[in-house]
Amino acid sequence: MGMDKKEKKQSSQRPAFFMVLQKSSLNFLAMAPLLLGVIGLVGLFQVLVSPEMLASLFQGNPFLDTLIGTFSGAAAAGNPIVSYLIGGELLDQGISLYAVTAFLLSWVTLGFIQLPAEVTVFGGKFTFYRNILAFLFTMIIAALTALTMQVLS
């Protein structure tokens, strides 16, 4: 009983809001070089790798294109709107829905550029498992979506 009261008293004692804000800000500030590094890489990538270069990688083979879509989406960086624009163009060029869906998915969930930051923040084991799963599920979801669309149409 005595312990319960003590615990309740401790849990009801909140630190001052300003102190918590200061601590959160400092934690964020500590991560600033990491985030600036990733943002710098994204800027470099956007200049050195154009959407046209990504689109030119696709070959017309559904399986191979799904793999290429996954890898190129993971390598790409930027606003997802860009992935919709490229994806729409790829569909117009006759690239399979499997590949385009994989490309759209991996654009957001996979990212080679942010891997160093993810490893630093969450550790190598978690990052490895998460990215392997994201890669596999990108392929699976792309295949299921394309198959479902075929059935529905």
Next chain:
Amino acid sequence: MKKENKAFAFRGKYLLLVVVALYGGLFFVNAPGAQLALQKSGSILLKIVPIFAFVIFFTTLLNFFLRPKKIIAHLGKDSGIKGWGWALTGGVLSHGPMYAWYPLIEDLRAHGMRDGLITVFFASRTIKIPLLPMMVDYFGLTFTIVLSFYILVGAVLQGILLELGER
């Protein structure tokens, strides 16, 4: 769990140094390209500053109002279906690039958030609510619904598999 009072230290210094060196190298080879890359990085930074501010503020609110026990109850080992629901909702609602959310998720993890739920959060981020109208316009309503459904199911499966793999 991490210690509460750890000494302040910058993280990712070497990554930043490598990126600065890459920019330096590019300036020698292709100065206009390096300048453009720097401009693009600057505009990305400006765009995600509000998200960073939101992350700092939200982390503060969580730490101020929610005791670690509460966080564990919602996102910890015994959070059950509620935990999956929170992670899915958070992932779908979160805006901006994935790395902008690292500080908040790291903080929640330090307070007991399960790795499976972190995976669900990141996997469900593929659904971007503000961009759904554009997706419908480009790929059709049926495609958008089918894809969103598989993303949500796939996100939960990834979370479950990650936890199985980590055991």
